[in-house]
Structures are given as structure tokens and as C-alpha cells.
Amino acid sequence: MSRKILVALGGVALALSLAACGGEGAGSDSSTSGDKPADLTIGVSMPTQTSERWIADGNSVKEKLTAKGYKVDLQYANDDIPTQSQQVDQMITQGADVLIIAAIDGTALSSQLQAAADKKIPVIAYDRLIRDSKNVDFYVSFDNYKVGVAQANALLTGLGLLKADGSKGTATGPFNIELFAGSLDDNNAHFFFSGAMDTLKPFVDGGTVKVKSGQTKIEQVAILRWQQETAQKRMEDLLTKSYNDGSKVQGVLSPYDGLSRGIITALQNAGYGTAANPMPPVTGQDAEIASVKLINDGVQNSTIFKDTRLLAEQAVIAAEAFLQDKTPTANDTKTYDNGVKVVPSYLLPVVTVYKDNIKKELIDSGYYTAEEVAAGQAK
Ligand code: BGC
Secondary structure, three states, X not given: OHHHHHHHHHHHXXXXXXXXXXXXXXXXXXXXXXXXXXXXXXXXXXXXXXXXXXXXXXXXXXXXXXXXXXXXXXXXXXXXXXXXXXXXXXHHHOOOOEEEEOOOOOOOOHHHHHHHHHOOXXXXXXXXXXXXXXXXXXXXXXXXXXXXXXXXHHXXXXXXXXXXXXXXXXXXXXXXXXXXXXXXXXXXXXHHHHHHHHHHXXXXXXXXXXXOOOOOOHHHHEOHHHOHHHHHHHHHHHHHHHOOOOOOOOEXXXXXXXXXXXXXXHHHHOOOOOOOOOOOOEOOOOOOHHHHHHHHOOOOOOEEEOXXXXXHHHXXXXXXXXXXXXXXXXXXXXXXXXXXXXXXXXXXXXXXXXXXXXXXXXXXXOOOOHHHHHXXXXX
């Protein structure tokens, strides 16, 4: 009984405070701090549903915001830049109060962001930094340079040049490796590649690893839109052009699990993956379930696990801060210069997953079940 009265009084207090704010609703040009969550809409723009990670990200962000009572407008853009621009435009005209955006092309949303700024809608860049605009208010991501370092270290460990603890391994090489990078229009691709190349450099300079194709510049090794098929095709071309003399590919730096699966398919089609002709270590990123199975089966070397649940949580914390007219807390205010300004960021740590820590990192943490890993499919 007394609880009911308290709830009723709370409702009256809320109604009075809303009235005091002049009843400004969602999408108005002014403060949202007095609004009820149910009156506030968060626009969430994700790049594509072809990669599992973005589905997991979208779902996590939506669930967490919905649980707090907010309305969510979640859209996926099929990796098509005009579609994403249009979806963001629509979110703005339909009165979004905050935008959370994982951009396809980090430089393509300037006019949308200007429209958002004109309506005082805060913009949070989600995992991928939006470039060349002053209207990016916050960035949530992982330490992307360290992702690249971790990928290179996993490759060196797979080759036996390093031990799992990072100390010098017993192998001497020289090993033939090939390099892949992500989409050039994704700011992250550059961070991953430079982290990896800085780590590989002493080994390349010392002659223990050799990029046999000679393709070492990001422009030569990038895969537009992070497409699996494009990576498969490039690996096939490399095999035909640079390994037609009986030499073998002994390691591949791959920045994303989808690309890794394309690369592995090309290698399998060329006869790799037998006792006489073993699959070289191929790295990855995102702990996609199909790749986790490949790691568990000893086919793919490793992946970098980025817990999308934690990233979603940070995005929600930042969105809520903006809705309450507060400034979200950053833990990095130096690294992410988008060409116009340094965007305050919240960066999360990453974990390298090999076969022997799948259980600890992915199953015990509840990210996947053991059955999902065995099947290579998430429920
Ligand atoms: C993300 C990676 C992802 C890649 C491809 C990058 O921006 O940071 O986690 O593998 O996009 O979707």
C-alpha cells in the first residue's frame, strides 16, 4: 500500500518537473534532461548485417536502451553509403534525441552530422570514428592500435618466433607471410595495420619474416568493405602469382574473421590444410562464431575478442549522459583526431583468443555456449 502511494507521488513529482521544463519533448532543440525515457528516442545506425558482430552490437545497444525505457530506432545500411546517409537523415527528421553511429565510410556523413548539430542532437561514433566533422561528440571503441599489435603478436606466436608469453621463440625462419588490411574508408583499418606493421617491422628488418609478394603498403593489401569474397580472390591471386615456384605461404596477417575465412578457403582450395601441407597461421578479429569453431578445430590460428556487450554498455552510458545534459566520461582524450578535432573517447581493452582460451574467454563469460562453438553457429 505505502509503496503504491510512493510510486504515485513519484509520478506527480515527475509530471511537475516536466511541466517546469516547459514540456519540451523529443526532438526539440533544447535540453532533454527533464524528459522521461519513454519520450526520448535514440537513433542507432549500424553498417551491415552481413557480419555477425554488428548484429550483436545493434541488439545489445537496443536491449540495454529499451530496458531503461528509451525508444530505439535501429537501422542497418547493407554496407551502402547512401542508405546509411538516408537512414541517419530520417532519424534526425523523426526527432531522435541522440545518435549512435557505426559509419560505413568514416568521411561520408558530414552533412548529416551538421544537420544533427543544428538540432543540438549529440552524436556518438560507435567503434568506427567519424572523420572530418566537428560534430562528433564522443567516441566509444576498443584500443584499435593494440588490436593490430595483438594480431601481429598472434601471427609471430603461430610462427614460433614468439612464445605465448611474448618472449623470443625457438623458430628461426625465414617465413613467407602475406598481409591483409581492412577497408581504407574505415579509420580503424589504419590503426589495426599500423599496430601490426610496427610489431612486425623488427622481424621483417631482421629477415625472419618476408612478405613474398612484396605487397606491404596498406593501399596494396586493403579489402574494400571488408568483403570475404574479395579477400578470397586476393589470396588466390597471391598464390598464383607469388607462390607458383613451389614455395609456401607460412603465415597470414588478417584483420577480421570474415576475411580470414575467405583466405582460409583460398588456401584450402590450393591444397593447404593437410599433414604434408599444413594450414599456415591465419589471424582474425571479432570472435565470430564460424571462426571460433575454426580455431577450435585447429584451422584458424586466433581471433581478437572485442566484447560487444561492453561496448554497447559504454554507448548507452554516453547516450544517457548526453540526455541528462552531462558530459560522458572519457578515458582517452589524445588518440582519436578525426581531422578536425580530437574526439573524447572511451576505449575498451581486447583479448587474443587461441584454441586454449576459448573456454575461459568466450564460454565461461557467457558470450557463446560450448554447443554454439562446436556447431559454429550462434542460436
Ligand atoms: C571493426 C572491426 C570489424 C571491422 C569489419 C571495424 O571497424 O572495428 O571489429 O572487424 O570493422 O566489420
